[in-house]
Amino acid sequence: MNTKASGFEEVAHTADLEIKVWGENLESLFIAAAEGMFQLSGIEDYEEGFSAVREDITLDAMDYEGLLILFLEELLYRLTEDYMLFSVEKLTINEHFSLKARLRGTQIRSYQRDIKAVTYHRLNIQETDSGYTVNVVFDI
Amino acid sequence: MVSISDLKYIRPCEWEIPRSYRSDMRVPVRIFATPELLKDVSRDKSLDQALNAATLPGLVGQVMVMPDMHQGYGFPIGGVAATRYPDGVISPGGIGYDINCGVRLLTSQLTYQQARPYLEDLAEALNRSCPSGVGTGGHRQFSIKEVEEVCRKGSAWARSAGFATEQDLRRTEEGGRIPGADPRDISPRALKRGSGQVGSLGAGNHFIEIDLIERVFDPQAARVMGLEEGNLALQIHCGSRGLGHQVCSDYVKSLQSTVERYGIELPDRALVCAPLDSPEGKAYLSAMACAANYAFANRQVLSHHAREAFESVLAGRVKDWQLSLVYDVAHNIGKIETHLIDGREQEVCVHRKGATRAFGPGAADLPSEYREIGQPVLVPGSMGTSSWVLHGTEAAMQRSLGSCCHGAGRVMSRSQAKKTIWGEDLHWELESRGITILAGSMAGLAEEAPAAYKDIDAVVDTVVQAGITEPVARLKPLVVIKG
Numbered sequence: 017m018n019t020k021a022s023g024f025e026e027v028a029h030t031a032d033l034e035i036k037v038w039g040e041n042l043e044s045l046f047i048a049a050a051e052g053m054f055q056l057s058g059i060e061d062y063e064e065g066f067s068a069v070r071e072d073i074t075l076d077a078m079d080y081e082g083l084l085i086l087f088l089e090e091l092l093y094r095l096t097e098d099y100m101l102f103s104v105e106k107l108t109i110n111e112h113f114s115l116k117a118r119l120r121g122t123q124i125r126s127y128q129r130d131i132k133a134v135t136y137h138r139l140n141i142q143e144t145d146s147g148y149t150v151n152v153v154f155d156i
Numbered sequence: 157m158v159s160i161s162d163l164k165y166i167r168p169c170e171w172e173i174p175r176s177y178r179s180d181m182r183v184p185v186r187i188f189a190t191p192e193l194l195k196d197v198s199r200d201k202s203l204d205q206a207l208n209a210a211t212l213p214g215l216v217g218q219v220m221v222m223p224d225m226h227q228g229y230g231f232p233i234g235g236v237a238a239t240r241y242p243d244g245v246i247s248p249g250g251i252g253y254d255i256n257c258g259v260r261l262l263t264s265q266l267t268y269q270q271a272r273p274y275l276e277d278l279a280e281a282l283n284r285s286c287p288s289g290v291g292t293g294g295h296r297q298f299s300i301k302e303v304e305e306v307c308r309k310g311s312a313w314a315r316s317a318g319f320a321t322e323q324d325l326r327r328t329e330e331g332g333r334i335p336g337a338d339p340r341d342i343s344p345r346a347l348k349r350g351s352g353q354v355g356s357l358g359a360g361n362h363f364i365e366i367d368l369i370e371r372v373f374d375p376q377a378a379r380v381m382g383l384e385e386g387n388l389a390l391q392i393h394c395g396s397r398g399l400g401h402q403v404c405s406d407y408v409k410s411l412q413s414t415v416e417r418y419g420i421e422l423p424d425r426a427l428v429c430a431p432l433d434s435p436e437g438k439a440y441l442s443a444m445a446c447a448a449n450y451a452f453a454n455r456q457v458l459s460h461h462a463r464e465a466f467e468s469v470l471a472g473r474v475k476d477w478q479l480s481l482v483y484d485v486a487h488n489i490g491k492i493e494t495h496l497i498d499g500r501e502q503e504v505c506v507h508r509k510g511a512t513r514a515f516g517p518g519a520a521d522l523p524s525e526y527r528e529i530g531q532p533v534l535v536p537g538s539m540g541t542s543s544w545v546l547h548g549t550e551a552a553m554q555r556s557l558g559s560c561c562h563g564a565g566r567v568m569s570r571s572q573a574k575k576t577i578w579g580e581d582l583h584w585e586l587e588s589r590g591i592t593i594l595a596g597s598m599a600g601l602a603e604e605a606p607a608a609y610k611d612i613d614a615v616v617d618t619v620v621q622a623g624i625t626e627p628v629a630r631l632k633p634l635v636v637i638k639g
Contacts, residue, residue: 029569030227030567058599078413128599133404136408137228137426
């Protein structure tokens, strides 16, 4: 994945956590958003000697914003329920708001922060000169 | 962005943004705040979020915001909004992800002086018996069938499982059980997330605290509530854990398409909603009741474990260590209530998001012992600062839909708090003030630093000056357990 043209940064929010995410295409935007969420979760301890698992997921939504929420929620659910940290090996998003991903999961021992939810608050994926950008607010 | 000059003065501590301010508003916004607190408000987007909330279909009266308001997602925290029942809407985002996050207060007849030598032991025992922290569940795994039972029955489940007394149920809002909870309306994921977390505190701003009843302001009401100056009390603040978060996430997602079907236009997708009498609205009401009941049961099981901790440390050493429940209030919830609005009695769905019910004297929903004084209102302060016990008033019934503030309210972002405050320094400072702190993480502690919150005394002073509550007692923290 190309990280040069994608990334995220934390934006001040009084009570919750907000990140600004950018990517040169939708795929890199989604991946950067996931990385941002995992950073906010404060994952420090990886389980050593654990052979990584691969999983394929398919998600469908009504629009790209809905798809981003589904994608992040899926990763968050697996983190909090199964202590699995997933990275994305392959990701494709089509114009029918369908996402296919090949994920690589690693077992973690702990994380530092409970994220209650990924919110729809002012969620709006915007096209820019260099790709896409979106702000995501997480309820803490 | 709304500026303070846009506000119309109504009476001391009460301001209004008229409906004419924005063309899509259906009702005005009423703000309870002092000029001083308004300065904090204007620093974030809470008022703009209140204006957005004022666009929901079927709203009646006014959208209200309490002095502890701060920016949330969709609705502001500290918001109260009533929609006509049954043709108005219900909005999951107007209730929050932590459905029935709430607080309960238990009190004892044990004096601080008697308890003092045992406080460290009590802190340790509470920390052991009441699981807390990120990713930490309850003492045992529940089957899905059991979780469904908890969702259906709430505190009544806890009573049948030996975790509650009859008095506990009577002194819990709604008797600890909201009717109409059908677990078929919540997802398998929500149930699964709930299976390991019954009787667990969680993290974030949730806490268990041993307090000293420092000062009584209303001796008669305090006597009825069993609060005596110099005695020990205990607060528990938590909610419906992963089950509630999942319920809200599921419905905010599924209702995205519903709004279009019902022709509802919204300024923010976090406000999605459905008519209360639609299949979608009914399903959410039922799902919300499931999560609310889970939260009531959760706080009840934690109370049981706290009582066990007190017994293990104090029994045989001192007398009067027993903890009796004063009251349990929800501060993230939607309730079907009847209020006098615009001169007539109306059945409405009151959304309280970071706001506490504060029914005045005579309200039929109150246990008989509180009917004369009004509902106990519990307003916890930020970590290391005072908490307040208040009671509801007739003015609250007339002017704030029987509602009041729920806490101090944040003013500083978490990242800013972590940048400016070291958890270790804060820990030292609180310990040096005689407060024992047991916290899951130092970074988490810094995020919850008192400096990141408004002054609780100023917030309480505002709702008292506004007349929507009366002070009963102030509590001072002695032991704080944070996730």
